[in-house]
Amino acid sequence: MLKRLSTSVIFIALCTWSWAQDSLISYVDPFIGTGGHGHTFPGATVPFGMVQLSPDNGRSAWDWCSGYHYSDSLIAGFSHMHLSGTGIGDWLDISVMPLIAPLDDTTTFVQTQFSHDNERASPGYYQVTLENGIHVELTATERIGYHRYTYAQPNDTPVIRFDLSFHQNWDTPIETHISVLNDSTLIGYRYSTGWANVQRVYFAARTSFPFVKTILNNGLSASAMIDMAETYDRGKGVSAQLIFDGSLPHNTVELKVALSTTSYEKALEELHLAEDEGFNDVHQAAKDKWEAELQKIKISSGNDEIKRVFYTALYHTALSPTLYADRDGEYKNAHGDIHTMPNGASRYTLFSLWDTFRALNPLFTLTQPEKYTDILNSMLAFHDENGLLPVWDLSTWETNTMTGYHAIPVLADAILKDWPGLDAEQAYQAMLKSAYQDIRGVPDYIAYGYLPQDKAGGSVTITLEYAFDDWCIGQVAKKLGKTADHATFMNRARSYTNLFDKQTGFMRAKKSDGQFVEPFDPFWSEHDFDKSQYIEGNAWQHSFFVPHDVQGLAKLYGSNQGLSSKLDALFAAPSEMHGENISPDASGFIGQYAHGNEPSHHIAYMYSYIGESWKTQERVRQIVDSMYHDGPDGYAGNEDAGQMSAWAVWNIAGLYPANPASGEYVFGSPIADETTFTLPNGKLFVIRALNNGSQNSYIQSATLNGKPYEGTYILHQDLLNGGELVLKMGPKPNKRFGRKPETWPGTAGNQ
The missing domain is CATH 2.70.98.10 (Beta-galactosidase; Chain A, domain 5)
Structure with a gap:
């Protein structure tokens, strides 16, 4: 009956009673990680x-x-x-x-x-x-x-x-x-x-x-x-x-x-x-x-280790970005200029956007209603002071670390969710600046439809990430009624197709003459960004970064089954990397899936986009069980300013924003028996996993607010409405659940 408890009086009473019953900070161990x-x-x-x-x-x-x-x-x-x-x-x-x-x-x-x-x-x-x-x-x-x-x-x-x-x-x-x-x-x-x-x-x-x-x-x-x-x-x-x-x-x-x-x-x-x-x-x-921060998402589980992992992860999601302004809103930026954020807002810094756009920033739209507007506007302030949106802002200095222009999916997600206090047109114009910048390989990416390896390093990683960022711009353009821009950026969003090699089934670097770079080894890793074709990883990990068009990627493989087979091969491949300067960031291997680094974080969910959600459920449970625990080495790689923790928070609850700007939260395999989100509007959304257990990792059926639910994802707005999602779990896959195309995520945003 929790779905009916939406009045503020009942909500406050419930939270006060719950707080008194169970202090959640006791489950946080700051030594994890x-x-x-x-x-x-x-x-x-x-x-x-x-x-x-x-x-x-x-x-x-x-x-x-x-x-x-x-x-x-x-x-x-x-x-x-x-x-x-x-x-x-x-x-x-x-x-x-x-x-x-x-x-x-x-x-x-x-x-x-x-x-x-x-x-x-x-x-x-x-x-x-x-x-x-x-x-x-x-x-x-x-x-x-x-x-x-x-x-x-x-x-x-x-x-x-x-x-x-x-x-x-x-x-x-x-x-x-x-x-x-x-x-x-x-x-x-x-x-x-x-x-x-x-x-x-x-x-x-x-x-x-x-x-x-x-x-x-x-x-x-x-x-x-x-x-x-x-x-x-x-x-x-x-x-x-x-x-x-x-x-x-x-x-x-x-x-x-x-x-x-x-x-x-x-x-x-x-x-x-x-x-x-x-x-x-x-x-x-x-x-x-x-305690107030941790009360925003509460789980029930008979496993105290899971509680320690979950609440420590939730704790880590609230460490950055960090406050940069003084109490009166004033701050001195890296140029030595003193500014004041308008309307009593605060300025923030430490934006590890290559990491956090994937899971942490979407989580903020549920957990940080008081701070997220200022965080988003801090990115726009950075743009106003530096001419571009941040890539990796530290102390208001652009470190220019990592690839893509990933302030864009963060802003796009907020605009598409109608986030209050964010000027959508101002943000959109800033996004266009990034998309047409004259540095970071963007002119060559536009000219060739991919970034040639002989023009700059990171051909595959940068091309695929720019294509996703461009899809995000296209979706915002559509929302704002900018028809020509929408067409332009949806075309740019298909740039990933220009690097697909049908012979090997991998995304491969090309030179400016249109030829693939030779020799090719999908296990090869080079940590030098100027030399690397795949940033912090190899062809196995980066070839699947098409979260905005999984069905389109499947067509390159000839069918959904072709993509499924390639995903199966990823998880079954030898856990080895070749090269003289292998990236230390690729870690936490299951086959060639590398959970210790962010490019792999959405991959297990791609099965759900092609009608095999049971494989998503199987892999998610395996990843949580093997990659997180409550010791000092409890993370498989860099925690990365909250991203590794945000992944755990979402997946222990049973959801994940596999495309982080789509507003779709795809079902995984809930580890917690029950998760309660206290939403920005004061409502509660509860996920209950019936018959849950270590051997019962597969969803048998679902109901939403008491009615049968066949979808394999839930929309952000539906979650904000509050209510109760019940997932009945079992020891064997129900391959009929999520088999129909109309139940798949990712079918509405590729127009």
């Missing part, structure tokens, strides 16, 4: 916060992209900004480390031993007891990191060190500054370069107890009451040691560090507003924010 190649961080943050306060090991290597890897046993500091799940390391700004004695050499790089036995993390909170006896606790608000250090030894000389020279991986400080304002307050900034060439972070910090002396990195020692303002040479990082006497109450000192992207004056204002906020209150507020 910190091992293997997951590249997540375990520290304290709030949903989409500017501050992500987390430990750093001090090691520069690929698996330390987030600053921390579970295999390590050293901590070099606790910095305030981190990337979650990416393959490139940056940020780690404003590193702070408690010490038990001042350092004689102020340039010393300090690492302290710790044990995971003395380490804990939960949403909005991190704690560790270091080998030197210091007990560290961290929590956060959107723009302030809160530290609490308890010194265990009576002979300790409590010290807090700010090290603005600290960096790992790509990041390098180029100018840093610290000023001591009084016996408990300091301000400063850190400018650095790295993956994002321009990064500026300003801070203000305040201790709960006065320090008696400061030591700056040039060895100068003086009373903290003396103004220590100095700007140091470019390329030389500043450090400051704040030294306390032995009279700390309870041997404990608390520290607040506020961040701003505009100035340290703004950071000081943020500190002033937080004068009365104590550590415990902030920690409780962070817990409450995360």
Whole structure:
């Protein structure tokens, strides 16, 4: 009867009762993904916060992209900004480390031993007891990191060190500054370069107890009451040691560090507003924010591991993009220009769009009604400031990483769903700019109908991704009544056909003379983007990226059965890759399906587009069971700023946006016995899997709101209407379910 509970009073009462019954943050383990190649961080943050306060090991290597890897046993500091799940390391700004004695050499790089036995993390909170006896606790608000250090030894000389020279991986400080304002307050900034060439972070910090002396990195020692303002040479990082006497109450000192992207004056204002906020209150507020976030999608399952995987994944979907504007909406972009978002909106950064357009952004249209308008308009602000929509925006700098122009499917999905607060015409004009840009191989793609390999690397990947992005533009053009544009972009959307090789059954790179590149090996992988024909993968993984026209792809194979056989071959092929410079991103293999990287994420669902939904169900269950678990190495590859987690959230519930701009959520094989979505309009949508179990992975029949339902997908609008989808599960495939073409997804958008 949940389908009838749509009034706000009943909804609030139900949520309040449910919250009291089952606190969901207890199922979140921030250490999931910190091992293997997951590249997540375990520290304290709030949903989409500017501050992500987390430990750093001090090691520069690929698996330390987030600053921390579970295999390590050293901590070099606790910095305030981190990337979650990416393959490139940056940020780690404003590193702070408690010490038990001042350092004689102020340039010393300090690492302290710790044990995971003395380490804990939960949403909005991190704690560790270091080998030197210091007990560290961290929590956060959107723009302030809160530290609490308890010194265990009576002979300790409590010290807090700010090290603005600290960096790992790509990041390098180029100018840093610290000023001591009084016996408990300091301000400063850190400018650095790295993956994002321009990064500026300003801070203000305040201790709960006065320090008696400061030591700056040039060895100068003086009373903290003396103004220590100095700007140091470019390329030389500043450090400051704040030294306390032995009279700390309870041997404990608390520290607040506020961040701003505009100035340290703004950071000081943020500190002033937080004068009365104590550590415990902030920690409780962070817990409450995360509990509210997790309550948006609730599952029922007798398997606690599934709950830990699901709720940790849902937690990871709310880490990025991250807040970039100050409280008043003001921010300084990579050009050094100060802007303010209109109408009190917030600016966001960290757009890993090659990853997140597939599953995370469609999920936001269900889970982030309060923030998603600002996130979308942040992309348009980026366009206004830089001339193009973002490809991979970090600190408002275009890193130009990865392929496609995938802000387009994100904006298209929102426009097609009539997302409030987004100017469809403004967004459409920005989309056209990307589609007609004069860089990134676009002119050659337009001229040849594919991107020739001898004009630029990544011929296959780029051609197929541009074709999908163009389909998205075509659908928006149709909605906006732009008939000529619709025809143009639907024609461009078929560019994928120009690279299909009937002899091998693969998409293959072509040269500008129209000949396929030789020799050809479908297992070949080359990680150098300039040389590679398939970005981060091989022909097996990339040949199926036609989510907008699966029926058209099937015609290239001669029939639906021809495509089905090729998909079967993908999952049965040897799990090997050939080459001297194989991409490390391709991982999590089932045959040549590579779940550890995003190009494979829609492939299992292609069966449903050709009348074999039972094969989708079979493969989805296999992928979830083998690629996700609740240990530190619980992800099959880079978590990628929420995409790997969003895939898990959708698929544990039993749905997936295989074409992420179609508004269609295709049925998989639900792992949870019941999933309840609390929708932006306050309604509930419930998915119930009857007779569910580890051996019952196949859908036998479906009902929607009590009526028989033969479709193998549900539309976004139908889901928003609320109600109940019941899927009856069984141990053997029902090959009649989803066999009729009218029940298949993907049949309406190719016109």
